[in-house]
Amino acid sequence: MNWLSWLSDFIGSPDRRSGPDSILNRIAEHLALSAEALFYASLLAIPLGLLIGYTGRGVTFVTATAGATRALPTLGLVTLAVLLAGVGDTAVLLPLVALAAPPLLVAAVEGVRDTDPDVRDAARGVGMTHRQVLLGVCLPSALPALLAGLRTATVQVIATATVAAYVGLGGLGRYVIDGLATRDYAVTVGGALLVVLLAVAAQLFFALLARYALPPGIRAQRRPD
Amino acid sequence: MDDEPLVRWYWIGDHLGYLGGLLADHAVIALVPVLIGLLLALPLGLACARFPRLYQPLAAVFNIVYALPSLAVFVVLIPYTGLATRATVMIPLTFYALAVLLPTTVDGLRAVPEPVRQAATAMGYGPWHRLAAVELPASVPYLVAGVRVAAVSSISLASVGALVGRGGLGYLFIDGFQRTFPTPIVAGIVLIAVLALATDVVLVTARRLLAPWAVREKAVTR
Numbered sequence: 417m418n419w420l421s422w423l424s425d426f427i428g429s430p431d432r433r434s435g436p437d438s439i440l441n442r443i444a445e446h447l448a449l450s451a452e453a454l455f456y457a458s459l460l461a462i463p464l465g466l467l468i469g470y471t472g473r474g475v476t477f478v479t480a481t482a483g484a485t486r487a488l489p490t491l492g493l494v495t496l497a498v499l500l501a502g503v504g505d506t507a508v509l510l511p512l513v514a515l516a517a518p519p520l521l522v523a524a525v526e527g528v529r530d531t532d533p534d535v536r537d538a539a540r541g542v543g544m545t546h547r548q549v550l551l552g553v554c555l556p557s558a559l560p561a562l563l564a565g566l567r568t569a570t571v572q573v574i575a576t577a578t579v580a581a582y583v584g585l586g587g588l589g590r591y592v593i594d595g596l597a598t599r600d601y602a603v604t605v606g607g608a609l610l611v612v613l614l615a616v617a618a619q620l621f622f623a624l625l626a627r628y629a630l631p632p633g634i635r636a637q638r639r640p641d
Numbered sequence: 642m643d644d645e646p647l648v649r650w651y652w653i654g655d656h657l658g659y660l661g662g663l664l665a666d667h668a669v670i671a672l673v674p675v676l677i678g679l680l681l682a683l684p685l686g687l688a689c690a691r692f693p694r695l696y697q698p699l700a701a702v703f704n705i706v707y708a709l710p711s712l713a714v715f716v717v718l719i720p721y722t723g724l725a726t727r728a729t730v731m732i733p734l735t736f737y738a739l740a741v742l743l744p745t746t747v748d749g750l751r752a753v754p755e756p757v758r759q760a761a762t763a764m765g766y767g768p769w770h771r772l773a774a775v776e777l778p779a780s781v782p783y784l785v786a787g788v789r790v791a792a793v794s795s796i797s798l799a800s801v802g803a804l805v806g807r808g809g810l811g812y813l814f815i816d817g818f819q820r821t822f823p824t825p826i827v828a829g830i831v832l833i834a835v836l837a838l839a840t841d842v843v844l845v846t847a848r849r850l851l852a853p854w855a856v857r858e859k860a861v862t863r
Binding site: 486491495496498571579583595601604607608618619 | 647704705707708709710711712713714716717719720790793794796797800801803804805808810811813814815817818821823826827829830833834837838
């Protein structure tokens with residue numbers, strides 16, 4: 417067996433074209449789960465991060481905690497959550513949100529703190545309220561950092577959503593886990609390659625977004641990273 | 642699951658030796674790749690600092706490598722390295738470590754102030770002597786910051802290897818899940834956190850000894 421025959425076996429199977437195990441359906445499941453996790457994580461982390469960054473309170477706490485969450489093994493969190501809460505989207509969403517929130521939080525905090533202090537003073541000087549400064553000055557200048565944080569979070573969530581298939585959820589991880597369980601390498605390798613493609617596509621999407629979707633004034637001052 | 646407590650302490654007491662063995666296996670699987678990654682990152686980083694044109698494409702490649710889902714990479718390697726072997730897990734972890742360490746090495750070498758470099762040259766240091774005695778020590782705070790991030794991520798990622806049969810403490814997650822028995826899962830999470838914390842303490846101590854002048858290290862953006 418070689419790569420080409422594995423791939424043609426995987427793609428050629430009628431199950432891949434229609435029904436619950438079709439490639440399109442698995443990708444849709446994967447993206448839906450990832451998007452849901454990212455949505456809740458953003459809702460939680462971005463406003464909090466903006467506030468912490470603007471007031472400067474709790475910054476050390478945020479940096480220290482965000483570093484520590486890197487040590488949390490996602491497979492352990494997912495299996496534990498399922499044992500405690502039962503199989504379902506909520507059980508898997510919780511660890512995914514916990515994974516995506518720290519990079520977003522750090523990005524929001526750093527983005528606001530990196531706003532040029534002179535610009536902030538000037539905004540206060542012309543009579544803007546704190547709320548106006550935060551939303552009208554600091555938020556736009558934090559956009560590149562937020563986008564970078566969102567990219568990190570997305571990539572991690574897409575990778576971890578694969579692991580989530582182990583506890584019985586859908587998505588591209590299904591191919592990998594089911595293939596391993598039935599020793600069907602064609603399915604496993606096909607699924608793995610699709611996950612890789614999806615992760616690379618997400619990276620490209622964010623690279624394009626950073627390039628074309630940011631306001632021109634922000635784009636110009638963006639530091640190379 | 643309804644009357645099963647989160648932790649049954651007697652199970653942990655009965656399995657101390659077993660848990661110790663998994664912990665040792667985990668440490669090897671997770672940390673040896675970081676060491677190899679560092680050994681590879683140093684010469685590569687030197688080359689990139691000298692030839693900036695090399696750095697852009699390499700950084701782009703490693704950016705993508707870093708984003709590859711670990712489970713997918715493990716699976717793709719199985720036909721070459723075998724199921725449930727250390728290599729299947731350690732080879733991808735080496736590349737993840739390298740993806741973190743290459744940028745920090747380059748940043749560290751670039752951060753050596755030009756006057757310091759010139760002073761070393763003026764004192765008669767040749768390029769190699771200057772590298773070993775001035776530039777590398779000056780970039781230690783950056784290197785340690787990178788190794789800390791790489792080590793912690795590697796320790797947490799290695800557990801995913803359990804899905805392809807070799808994940809050290811990660812096996813406890815599979816075991817606990819299959820038996821609907823949360824104790825091993827909790828033990829695994831705690832032991833992984835302890836291993837990560839212990840490694841971090843060792844690295845911070847190493848930085849204090851190697852670079853006592855560095856009050857604060859540079860943040861790593863990963």
